[in-house]
Amino acid sequence: MNIVAYYRVSTDGQGKSGLGLDAQREYIRLAAESNGWIIVGEYTDTASGTIPPTERAQCKAALAACAEHDATLVVAKLDRLSRDVEDIAGLMKRVQFKVATMPTADAFQLHIYAALAQQEREFIAQRTTAALARLKALAGTGNKEAQAKVARRDAGREAAQKVGTGRALEAKAVNADNRAKVLEAELKACLFDGEPTYSAIAKCLNGKGVTTDRGNAFSAMTVKRLMARLNIALPV
Known part of the structure; x- marks a missing residue:
């Protein structure tokens, strides 16, 4: 079976250092050797998992390669595609894909895993929101340590937002060029x-x-x- 390998890291630092990327490659390499898969293409995105797969430049290229080579899309772990059930369901309609860490899982099982991953993401978001609310309340009482943590968080979010906006615009231009x-x-x-x-x-x-x-x-x-x-x- 021909496969197209798709990797995703969330930051430029991870992409350049290989942090996380080498592990993904190794998962897919081992799965390919064990199952007799032939890797006909490899694509890597540096993008947040919150960006839908079909809006990532290299994921779109990977999908096109699957169509060209009659290949199956393979990721190391399901969250490299998305933690969103709707995204996973949409991809199932477009392409056959497998997960290297569970190569025998069928579409139904992958859909269940995606639902569980989305639920966990929602739980994490709820816990983070609750923790932040407690921290802000503590800062409001004059606690210096809490105030410093809130200030660092706000500064970090502002910096990340500037970087994210630039990447989003760049990705939009790349997608438009590819479509053209x-x-x-x-x-x-x-x-x-x-x-x-x-x-x-x-x-x-x-x-x-x-x-x-x-x-x-x-x-x-x-x-x-x-x-x-x-x-x-x-x-x-």
Whole structure:
């Protein structure tokens, strides 16, 4: 069986140091050797697990590779894909995938594991919120140590938010570029098959059932933006 390996780390530091990444690779390598799987591609995202898999650039590339090679997507652990049941259910409709640490688990079992992982994430969030509320209440009484902890947390969140916003914008641009490249052939076919106008190209794409990244029909404006991203101009 051909497989595409997908790895995810949450920070640049983990990605560069190999912290967590080497372990993921080893899990998949051992599972592949034990089950006779052939690794035909490997993709790695540095992204938060809260970002849906289909919005991560390398995960999208891995899904495309699975379709190209008639391969199964494999992750070391289920949470490398997502801890969200809805995300896991959506992926099950798009691609076959397996988890290296439980290679014999079927779709039903994986769905149950995802539900348990989501429940644990919710419990952790509840405990964190409760602990923070207690810390803020203590800080409100004038406790210096509690006040210092709250200040450090606020500073850390502000710094993380700035980094996260930049990464989100970068990921959005990468996703848009990848989507544009996927549509390039269809766009060029419409460009040279009829009137060379944005409206005519939009009509052609819609007639073929091609949609925008959001699943909407093309308009003259969305065609213009797509062509600008691909650096393609209308014939003079």
